[in-house]
Amino acid sequence: MTRPPDTVTRAAGPGPAPATAVLRRRAETGLALRLARSAAAPEGARPRTEEVTGWLAERLRAHRFRVDRIPFADLEDWAFAPESGNLGHRSGRFFSVEGVGVTVDRGPFPHWQQPIIHQPEVGILGILAKEIDGVLHFLMQAKMEPGNRNLLQLSPTVQATRSNYTRVHKGADVRYLEYFLGPRRGRVLADVLQSEHGSWFLRKANRNVLVETDEDVAPHEDFRWLTLGQIGRLLRLDNLVNMDSRTVLAGLPTASTEDRHARALHTDRELLSWITTQRARHEVRVERLPLAGVRDWHRTPTAVERADGRYFRVVAVAVEADSRETADWTQPLIEPTGRGVTAFLVRRIDGVPHLLVHARVEAGLLDVLELAPTVQCAPENHAHLDPADRPPFLDEVLTAGPERIRYEAVHSEEGGRFLNAESRYLVVEADPGAPQEPPKGYLWVTPGQLGALAQHARYVNVQARTLLACINAGAVDSL
Template sequence: MTQVPERSHAAARFFSCGNSQVAASSRMSETHQWLHKVTERQQLEVSRVPFSAMDRWGFRPEDGSLAHDSGMFFSVQGIHVRTDSAWRPDWIQPIIVQPEVGFLGLIVKEFHGTLHLLVQAKTEPGNINTVQISPTVQATRSNYTGVHRGSRVRFFEYFDGTRPVRTLVDVLQSEQGAWFFHKRNRNVIVEVFDDIPEHENFRWMTLKQLRTLLHLDNVVNMDLRTILSCIPTVLGRTDAERLLGTVPEGSFAYRLLHSFIGMGNPQLNMSSILSWITDIRSRRECVQRVVPLHHIDRYGWVRTDHSIMHEEKKYFEIFGAEIRTSDREVKSWMQPLLSPTSTGLLALLVKQINGTLHALVQMRVEAGCLNIAELAPTVHCQPANYADAPPEHQPPYLDYVLTLPRTRIRYDSLQSEEGGRFHHAENRYMLAEVTDDFPDEHRAGYRWMTFGQITSLLEHSHYVNMQLRSLIACAAACTTPPG
């Protein structure tokens, strides 16, 4: 892969295509028709099955973990976590252990002066609506090395050094720390210059089209959202001023774009932010220990042949599934799926500070987090899990977000999490602008950051969690309102 170009130049090219009026290979109505046709053709069937009926999956006698007999793919194990949190500082839970690094690749190519992105309509067993728009390549190591004994991963040759490309983004990022143990994916964007073979499940789209689709529920999948969030946004002054001239001055889109591209005055400089992150990671306690899965019954988890579920009916459930589809590398298989028991809430509060829009982020500790804590949205929780929690242990700002007037909400949609491991995992993603009297002093574990500062951290691994990355992609969609 050739050398990464200057990030501000790459940012200018992406912003240009994000605000471009050039039509891609299809209009929005045709995109919906395409998704409908792929859904009909792939004919996905997902059926719950007892664990004992799962072919090649079983509970290991030595530690009780639920695993594939090849030792590949992933397993469900127990994890014991001890933290310094006052609310349930010590617990054991099931967690997905997938040591191999996943691969998320997006191909881009310039047509008529505008970058287009090659996306696929991909079926996942856990998707609410069967097919969602995903990256060009979305695969585990077991997939692209052929452990599943299926057909090859299409277009992977553009990411393994076989074909010449220009690398625009290449960074390891985490997945959901509450459900995965130390899970990481490689997020890659490459620019190609030769002709790409056409396929009915793949389509070229502009960034503007994808951002328009992000205003809809459950259309753009989680893996594509995380790659989109890694696109650089900070521009040089000339490009920044030219881009701001395309948006109505004073509008929310203008102020948001102003924050993304690195203009204005951050409340804290990057050195102060990095020092704050390092301080929290060095002081907060998060001791993780993988334990035999049968230990989970000590903390209220109940395992039957049909599911693993908490006795309070909170958090999530794990069950066995048989999947059949007509258009995947493998046509049928069995696997466990994790299904949350309620819809999550992921909200990012924003406020104008020093003439620049800032987002209120928190450093969040999670059971499976690789590096103690990562930046997360202002509110990051399943509200139903805290229904019986005393007020002092409710997530900060939860009540504030739930009682916000609609006039303060700038973005609001339901988005699915990854459908390959999670079944109907859906979160409400919100972006809300608070009033000037909202306190902006530092609260423990929270800081105000510009969007440009957040995307600058996304050049590096393990600073920004999956949910905040999804919100960054959704927020970027608000710089180019749908239309």
């Protein structure tokens, strides 16, 4: 992949590449091959794949977990500010719920206002890797999040906000944090700041990092070593691998990022130019507003919501979780009002699989837009619109027969901030009769090109990274 435009390169004189550069390229090639072996080895160290769901069920029974909806008045350490109405924590840390006003230059909704989560601190999503019997394994955690419908899912080794790992809540230390902070105790395989949900977070980013260790790391009873192939099988199951695991796995330097982009419909340089052009042609204005003044939204004792019931609501919960750093707490969450549909259309062009990406504008993104799946919406929110204003390709995805579906599973979004937020994720063969030239704002790219961009900040959105993780782990059929 050519270097993205925000990367500095130095001119090289004539002659062979420096030895350090050659060694670096060899190391990266070796890593891609090791990842391929891990993806092809679904049965690694115990537990075997079929035992993982049983282990998760056993960990669910072993702990005390409970989540109850509560009125805002029962929130502890959280309150609405008297003047702005913003909902924040008394420490000033963690996050707050505020308002934004958004103006865009195209689409059926050129102006709107909404609540949004403001969480300026950068958290860590870290996965620890280690070779076991010659195969790369990943240390995954059975972690409870209050917003998950089934509470317990497979998460990264470390999944913590800065407020959590600096113990603002005065809770226990985060296990295995020492591999991702402070003096290095392993080799960094991937490390990048990535955005999160641009419709619900305001300019939120987390550090996605993968570290390989040679140390003998004994897993705690809530952790297990799994191969990439095992994780791929688990990604075919509903609500099992959480969002934070998926976004880290999307940044793996797999063989597809090194090979397939060479046979793409568009060169890497053309792709980067297209992204820059899309960002330049859109005019987006985002203004922070007091939550109390957000138009079309109102506050009740139990929710901040719209009168028409669309999009989402802000609610409050009380949580008990004896496996977490703090055993009980209260907090606000965003609850979507419908299940999302998130899908890539895929087609072979000159024999090479290509995904149809969308240059999607979202109010909370730092760089206007990022590459998103072909379809990303909650269909119920668009049912009242004229067909011309509905998201392109939505009907093609919703009506696709089983013979065209290469991947399908329901996955939870970020369970630490969103309540019962689920999307039906799909990879669907494009209509063979459809023209190869997509509409404006859409482009055919290879999985390798998308994967190479995911190794850099602010190019690939979190929903596209979920589907990319499924591809990297071998969960998608015939791709």
